[in-house]
Amino acid sequence: MAFNMNHLELQPQLGSQLSKGIPPRKKSSKGYLAIAALALILGSGYAMTALFDATSSDHVPASTKSRLATEFAQAKPFALTPVPAGEVDIALDSMKLSADQRQALKSSLTFRLGDADATSSLAWIELWDFAAQDGDIVHISSAGYEVDYPILNVPNKLAIPVDATLSVTIRGVHDGGGGITLGLRSGAAGISMPVIEPGQTLIVPVTF
Structure with a gap:
């Protein structure tokens, strides 16, 4: 599984009504409804743009990026x-x-x-965006399983298979701005990954 105008028309026959002394009809309420609908559409478009525009992108200080990279390089295998x-x-x-x-x-x-009970060679993981929710997407692969996963501020839980390599590969797919900011958790264990660029791959050593 290899893990996004109505227009207003003039009222017909308005000129002939005036020439006959017949007062023109008032503007149809449909016209006002069309204007209101257009305003709603434009407003919705603005809201969606504001949600994912540059002002909502990640702004992680260089010092924090350096610290996350160092912590990841020195980390023990991640307990699943x-x-x-x-x-x-x-x-x-x-x-x-x-x-x-x-x-x-x-x-x-x-x-x-x-x-206690039998356990499988599947493991639970949770993924989330630890900075701005700006449309970041990562590619997760493990033991032949692959999925593209959009990350949100709210952690999302999924299962992954684990084989004898005891590793999970994470690749950056889409950056909403400022780098891909991925949090990873399994049970009580959690880490903030180094800020990832699109196309960059990180290998996460894991253990049960």
Whole structure:
């Protein structure tokens, strides 16, 4: 799954009405409705533009960018929360798979016994934009699974498969301005990724 005018017309026969001494009809309320509709359309367009224009883009100081890059380079493998066996179907629903892809992945899952119940080789992750919500998009790939994911200020949860490489690849796809600002969390563990540029790839070491 390789993870966006009405116009006003003159009233007909207005001239002939005047020549016959018949007072012209008042402007139709339809005309006012058309004007109101046009104003609403223009206002909505302005609102959408304001939501994603340059004033809403990320403004991360250079010192913060440097700190995030250093912390990421020195970080230990990111601890993932395994998907319990009882939540596998819910996890697969979050992955936006076709029916064939879903069945193939479900058949390939491995399970192991933990301290409580069996857990799968799927892990829960949450993604969000830690700065301005400006249309940033990232590409997530892990164990053959790939998805383009728009990130919002509200964390979104999805499942990813994990294989023996114990790594997740994140690539920048679209920058709404100022760099792609991605937060990543699994269970209680969370990090702010380095600010990513479109086309830039980061490999995140993970562990269960």
